[in-house]
Amino acid sequence: MRYYPICIDTLNKKILVVGGGNASYLKLKDLAKTDAHIDVVSEKFLKEVDELNNINRNIILIRENIENFEISDDYHMVFICTDNHELNMEICKYFKDKKFLVMVADSREKSDFITSAILHKDNITVSVNTQGKSPTAAKLILNETGKILNEEFTEKISLLCEIREQLKMKNNEGLNIGNIKSTMDSLICKNNSDLKIFLNDIEDSVRQEN
Ligand SMILES: C[C@@]1(CC(=O)O)C2=NC(=C\c3[nH]c(c(CCC(=O)O)c3CC(=O)O)Cc3[nH]c(c(CC(=O)O)c3CCC(=O)O)/C=C3\N/C(=C\2)[C@@H](CCC(=O)O)[C@]3(C)CC(=O)O)/[C@H]1CCC(=O)O
Numbered sequence: 168m169r170y171y172p173i174c175i176d177t178l179n180k181k182i183l184v185v186g187g188g189n190a191s192y193l194k195l196k197d198l199a200k201t202d203a204h205i206d207v208v209s210e211k212f213l214k215e216v217d218e219l220n221n222i223n224r225n226i227i228l229i230r231e232n233i234e235n236f237e238i239s240d241d242y243h244m245v246f247i248c249t250d251n252h253e254l255n256m257e258i259c260k261y262f263k264d265k266k267f268l269v270m271v272a273d274s275r276e277k278s279d280f281i282t283s284a285i286l287h288k289d290n291i292t293v294s295v296n297t298q299g300k301s302p303t304a305a306k307l308i309l310n311e312t313g314k315i316l317n318e319e320f321t322e323k324i325s326l327l328c329e330i331r332e333q334l335k336m337k338n339n340e341g342l343n344i345g346n347i348k349s350t351m352d353s354l355i356c357k358n359n360s361d362l363k364i365f366l367n368d369i370e371d372s373v374r375q376e377n
Pocket residue numbers: 193194270272273274275280281282283284285295296297298299300301302303305306
């Protein structure tokens with residue numbers, strides 16, 4: 168596996184996107200859901216990119232030729248998405264020399280990472296890639312996966328998340344609650360009503376101890 172998936176904490180991070188066309192939009196539509204501050208520098212913007220800017224205050228559109236833009240050194244990640252290959256390579260070199268994490272839309276070889284197709288709902292994030300082989304196939308796998316995320320299933324995930332938080336809290340307070348992993352494993356097959364009863368019981372025991 169050449170490309171290893173990780174989840175980056177976007178809180179208090181600054182991201183630069185160069186270019187405001189199709190490739191840029193594919194990245195921005197998901198970046199727009201993060202907590203990052205995002206500067207997009209481009210001579211022109213696709214209508215869809217303009218619209219993202221209206222709904223997300225963290226996205227700043229800067230209408231400028233990148234060659235005239237005064238680049239600050241406080242970006243954590245850079246997405247290079249212009250339609251000019253030589254320019255993309257030049258910008259890439261500039262940031263790589265500074266050890267920034269860089270993705271270049273028209274050069275997988277120069278990119279430090281690839282982006283996955285993403286579905287995000289409540290506490291669930293499903294991300295799929297095909298190791299760069301077929302983004303359309305990644306989209307297809309994601310659509311199929313999305314079908315299992317019905318209301319009952321997402322409620323089950325929320326309950327499991329809440330139960331784990333409660334167990335961790337008790338554990339941190341020094342209470343003997345057994346092994347969290349075995350408890351969580353034993354809950355996987357339970358239905359939502361049983362999980363709610365289990366959660367109420369832990370919450371009651373926390374209240375009694377306080
Ligand atoms: C998942 C998604 C997310 C996103 O973009 O963030 C994504 N591409 C998406 C769509 C898409 N991209 C392209 C088409 C046109 C059809 C086609 O070419 O197949 C479509 C289809 C469409 O638009 O429906 C063109 C394209 N893409 C890349 C190249 C260059 C190359 O292959 O080297 C070219 C050719 C450019 C050209 O020649 O003109 C490269 C990459 N695209 C990736 C991700 C990474 C690999 C992911 C993986 O492993 O599966 C990778 C390696 C790097 C990267 O960009 O991170 C998003 C889909 C989901 C969504 O809609 O959210």
